[in-house]
Amino acid sequence: NAGVTQTPKFQVLKTGQSMTLQCAQDMNHNSMYWYRQDPGMGLRLIYYSASEGTTDKGEVPNGYNVSRLNKREFSLRLESAAPSQTSVYFCASSGRIYSGNTIYFGEGSWLTVV
Amino acid sequence: DQQVKQNSPSLSVQEGRISILNCDYTNSMFDYFLWYKKYPAEGPTFLISISSIKDKNEDGRFTVFLNKSAKHLSLHIVPSQPGDSAVYFCAASGPRGRGGADGLTFGKGTHLIIQP
Numbered sequence: 001n002a003g004v005t006q007t008p009k010f011q012v013l014k015t016g017q018s019m020t021l022q023c024a025q026d027m028n029h030n031s032m033y034w035y036r037q038d039p040g041m042g043l044r045l046i047y048y049s050a051s052e053g054t055t056d057k058g059e060v061p062n063g064y065n066v067s068r069l070n071k072r073e074f075s076l077r078l079e080s081a082a083p084s085q086t087s088v089y090f091c092a093s094s095g096r097i098y099s100g101n102t103i104y105f106g107e108g109s110w111l112t113v114v
Numbered sequence: 115d116q117q118v119k120q121n122s123p124s125l126s127v128q129e130g131r132i133s134i135l136n137c138d139y140t141n142s143m144f145d146y147f148l149w150y151k152k153y154p155a156e157g158p159t160f161l162i163s164i165s166s167i168k169d170k171n172e173d174g175r176f177t178v179f180l181n182k183s184a185k186h187l188s189l190h191i192v193p194s195q196p197g198d199s200a201v202y203f204c205a206a207s208g209p210r211g212r213g214g215a216d217g218l219t220f221g222k223g224t225h226l227i228i229q230p
Contacts, residue, residue: 040222105150
C-alpha cells in the first residue's frame with residue numbers, strides 16, 4: 001500500500017534554477033497539500049487543493065506554484081529557487097478538508113538551494 | 115500569529131513512566147485536533163485525534179485530553195517506551211464546510227526522548 005509518494009527524495013539546486021516536486025496518492029482522496037518543515041518552525045502549509053481542479057494558497061505560498069494534474073497527482077514547482085527555500089517538503093492527502101479525517105503524509109523531499 | 119503552540123521544544127522521560135505532551139491553541143473555531151508522530155527522515159504519521167465535542171479519547175497507551183475552556187490539549191503516553199522517542203506535533207483544523215479551507219495548523223513540535 002503506497003499511500004502518498006513524492007519524488008525526488010533529495011535534490012540540490014543552484015539559486016535561480018527551477019524544479020518540480022511530484023506527488024501522487026493512491027487512496028482516492030479528494031484533498032491534497034504541500035507543507036514545508038523548517039527547524040523550529042513546525043509544518044507550514046504552502047498550497048492545498050480541496051478537490052481536483054482547484055488550488056488555494058496556504059500560509060507560505062510565495063515563490064511556489066502548484067498544479068493539480070488529476071485526482072491522484074499534485075505537483076509543486078519552484079520557478080526560481082532561492083536559499084530561503086532550502087527545506088524539507090511534505091506532500092499530504094486527506095478524504096475531505098474539515099471532514100475530521102486525518103491527513104496522510106509522504107516521506108518528504110529534502111531540498112537544498114545553494 | 116501562532117494559533118497552535120507547543121511550548122516545550124523537548125521532553126525527557128524515563129522508560130515506563132508517563133509522558134505528557136502539551137498543546138495550546140488560540141482559535142476558538144478549531145473543532146478537531148490531532149497528534150502526529152515523526153521520526154527523523156520520515157513523514158509525520160497520524161497518532162490519535164479528538165473532536166471538540168469530546169474531552170477524552172483513548173487508544174491503547176495513548177490518551178488525548180481536551181479542555182475547551184482553557185483551549186488546551188494534552189497527549190498522555192503510558193507506559194513510555196524507547197520507540198516513543200520522536201517529535202510529536204499537535205495539529206488543529208477549523209469548522210466543517212468553511213470556505214477557504216486550509217488544512218491543518220501545526221504546532222512547532224516537541225521532541226520526546228525516552229531514557230532507558
